[in-house]
Amino acid sequence: MAEPAESAESPQSAEPATAPGSGPYSGAPEPADPFVHPALFYRDDEEYLRGTVPFVREGLAAGEPVAVAVPGERLALIRDALGDAADGVRMLDMREAGRNPGRIIPGVLRAFADAQPEGRRVRIIGEPIWAGRTDTEYPACVQHEALINAAFQGRTVTILCPYDAHRLDERVLADAYATHPTVIPAGPGPEQGSGAYAPDDVVARYNEPLAPPARALSFSFDADSLSHARHVATGEGERLGLTGVRLDDLALVSAELVTNSVVHGGGGGILRVWDEDGYVVCEVRDRGRLADPLAGRRPAAREQRGGRGLLLVNLVSDLVRVHTGPDGTTVRCWFAR
DSSP states (O other): OOOSOOOOOOOOOOOOOOOSSSGGGOSSOOOSSSOBOEEEEESSHHHHHHHHHHHHHHHHHTTOOEEEEEOHHHHHHHHHHHGGGGGGSEEEEHHHHTSSGGGHIIIIIHHHHTTSOTTSOEEEEEOOOOBTBOTTTHHHHHHHHHHHHHHTTTOSEEEEEEEETTTSOHHHHHHHHHHOSEEEOSSSOOOEEOTTOOHHHHHHHTOOOOOOOSSOEEEEEEGGGHHHHHHHHHHHHHHTTOOHHHHHHHHHHHHHHHHHHHHHSSSEEEEEEEEETTEEEEEEEESOOOOOTTTTOSOOOTTOOSOOHHHHHHHHOSEEEEEEETTEEEEEEEEEO
16 A cells, blocks of 8 residues: 655654743753653543643743644533633544544644744644544554654644543553653643653554454455446445445545555555444555555645545545555555444
């Protein structure tokens, strides 16, 4: 599933970073890399507001653009605490905007940051992992958190990521230390550098093989059967209950994936479609190697020709999981019925 290589962005240094401003985000020298990415642990609503609201107010007071993308119930807490100041903040329900973690960097974080004046620090609160995320979703969530560091290296941006230390399990909290260079612990403690920071290792560790489904429609395709492959996918999706826009999304995704396999993945592959827990799942396997972990996670430049296939897949699917290795690449996409 290898697309043409996009410009590589190396993960940032593990040097601890501290956001500019006062309150809990001050007290350390400005880091060499202007990008700042702390995890905020909280155990209740009071700690949540104590960690997020001052961050927003400091940004507004400094004239910095501020966005908040968190689950809807948390969004309401922040909005109520801010009062009239909430009118100056871009607010998004992450349960909707970030349902697929693969769309958060291009469709939420970069979409906001790239629209701001160059050189001005941008502040974003992003909470992509919450209690209730499924085991199927989680690998995509934690890879997203790791890839933020590469996607924003060198940018004058601060992204604060809250973690519910009361409801999330220990594996999730441990991964937060590995994906964030600094951590703000629950309670009154100061921000700390993370000795476990290793985002590249996280991306590799969650590059997990995707077990084949117990039962699925399967179709082998090549350059001569692209059109038929697309019809096979949409026909099966319709039979399994997709209609309207959701069926159109499946048609777009299957077309992008099979075409990408023919052009960049060895000339063909295997398309599978099946029903799983209220979703229609579409998968394409081929012999290509996806070398760029950020493929499909960068907004496309207006003048760019091609290279939008995986970006479109991320933007319209409810979940995307990818596994790539020496023998090929699998892209699996979920669509809610």
